[in-house]
Amino acid sequence: MASLSEEVLLVVKKVRQKKQDGTLYLMAERIAWGPEGKDRFTVSHSYSDIRCQKISPDGKAKVQLQLVLHTGESTTFHFANESTSRKDWEAAKELLQQLLPKFKKKANKELEEKNKMLQEDPVLFQLYKDLVVSQVISAEEFWANRLGGINNGESAACENKQEVGISGAFLADIRPQTDGCNGLRYNLTADIIESIFRTYPAVKQKYKENVPHNLTEKEFWTRFFQSHYFHRDRISTGTQDIFSECARQDEKGLKSLVTQGVKNPMVDLLSLEDKTLDEGYGISSALPSTSHASRTVKESSNFAIIKRFNHHSAMVLAAGSRKRDVPADQASETSSTDGNSRDSDFFQPPLKKVKLQEAIEYEDLQQENRPKTVALNLKKSDRYAHGPVPLQSQQYTTSQDIINSVNYIKHEMSNYKPNLTQVLSSAAASSAIAALSPGGVLMQQVAQQAINQMVPTEIQAELKHLYVAAGELLRHFWTCFPVNTAFLEEKVTKMKSNLERFQITKLRPFQEKIQRQYLSTNLTGHLECMLQAAYSKFHIWQTRRMMRKT
């Protein structure tokens, strides 16, 4: 039943579904259909489940709308109202078209993310196959920990996307072509329109005001290009053009820009002057006139163009630095680089100070401000110098022994002559060789170390998979402790049963398999040990819980 808080957007009567008459309801988050005369909905789909909608072609007598869900199943609605079927159907279709994209993205994103993760990480994929496909744990549990960042990741990904800037030449890129008969063709793409709107918010405002009430889009743009606003020489006389107001606003903006000046206190723009050497190479005494009146026509048109260019560049820069999702409401804009908004003079003095300081001081030359440390105070530092005491028994030698030994050796070595032909007897040599050959006294460990050569590679690979799967399950199990909430209690019992299921379905067959292949090595001993530790911990926890309850 539809909850009272659900907002019903559209109700269509006389819609048939599966040969039954009924009513179709489109709500804010789902679409539902109930048979005629009954109160409840038999069919209800939320928009995020719907993959797409299919419509019957225009010519057909039957007006149908089919909803295809992500799972593959589809539901068909037949608009059977004789008179209004077409209209209803269109309305429903439009509404769905608007609503579906909103919900579609969210659902798809999750699935896409999951698929991407599985494809990128083969170990994860294997784990998924081992655990979820073979029904050891459910898919939700599997994704529970891994998708933690997915909803945050979405917005983060959006933030990390770089914003596309505006090309400074976007107006020039329009490139009007002659139509053949005294007309001009302007090709406007969506990108260009967007650039125009971003750079000149005044135009956007006008667009919003006039389209689609007064003018169609085509008319608006035609007027735009025809107006003097767009053209090179702006003669801002009182024409009835809708864009003359824009021109006035631009003038105002430009003036405010000029009064604002440049933020960097180190740059002094006013000292730059556009001095041209007119006739006479500076010697002639003609005064350069700066008043408007004495300007020649050519100068003033140059002046106008340069002014236009400056303004255009300033607007492009401002639009580029403005954040994308700032609302179009101009009153809320506080960026001071935009020619149409207020200035921010009060930021200037501290900025200059900072810049001056940066130029003067070097960080490395300052006095070091190391944090205060406590000196290490060792009382018995000779402890570090001692190694571990060997556990062999100390042999006591009396001093008499020592003297005897030394005398003996002195005596022996005083007559030392190297006798290199009698160094080794063949018996001794052969026994040494026997000890050093594989299987000899000294080579016992070599045979033991070849275990990875004794076990076939498929078994090794399977063992690795088992370890990964067991590790995942055990990790879920052990993170439940200490068990504080009811959710954790439930989870811990579920994980224990999962572990048991894992042991029965995966571990036992593997053990039997290696037994059949007569491999005497105990490959799964450690796994069993880990599982046993988990079971005993669970048992202890359970008994403690019982004791607490009684």
Add this chain to the structure above:
Amino acid sequence: MASEGEISLLVVVVDVNPIWWGQHAQSEPEFTLSKCLDAVMVMGNAHMAMTRTNQLAVIAAHCQDSHFLYPSKRLKGNDDTSSSRDGKYELLSVTNNLIAEEIRDIMSKTELTGNSTDTLLAGSLAKALCYINRISKEVGVAQEIKSRILVIKAADDCALQYMNFMNVIFAAQKQNILIDACVLDSDSGLLQQACDITGGLYLKIPQKVALAQYLLWVFLPDSEQRSLLVLPPPAHVDYRAACFCHRTLIEIGYVCSVCLSIFCNFSPICTTCETAFKIQLPQMVKPKKKKPKLPA
């Protein structure tokens, strides 16, 4: 095989502790210091005979000092000792004669001070490292030189030399110098660590009389050739630390975070640096007091 022109330097450090050798010579007369030195000479000759560019050095580690047996200062002395009577490669006969002379000299000058009966092994190893360093500098930058140290150990470890020993081991590791150990009598933990850290071979010989055979089989090949041969596997090294209070080897202990000293028991104050520590005891859950029900 070593590439053309690559110099391989082998430094043999022989433990000639007179007390140990004297005692053992009395109990086992068939293997004496002379026999040991003969075996070392055989190995040294073999090493030098393998390639012209191979070099050898022999150091004797005594309880008083460590002494270079070869090359010795006598080399520059008289020339008439070098004539060999059996047509041997002259370098080998010179070497053998020098070693014999030097060891006779050292042993005759042995004096008993009565203080130390331990071999100065750390010092000999340090001398070996210095010699290797000198030779590598003499040879120049263009020449590649590979060096290793072979220690033939007789007497027991000395606990007092622990720090010096460890320093030597790490210095050798930094310089990529292998330390091999051939142990005659009892296992030495320090040498096991040295071999493990530097990548050398540690072997305790079951039969001392066959020393030459072991030396030639196991310790003569250099590190490149060892990877192609089947040699005794490395032994398990006991790297457990010793606690500072009892000097026993422990597996799990407590470490002071300030001075890094290791203890086997928890104590609230570290005895080395006198820092006080607090440990959070697990919280005791107080049993809930049930209010007595008032009679209705």
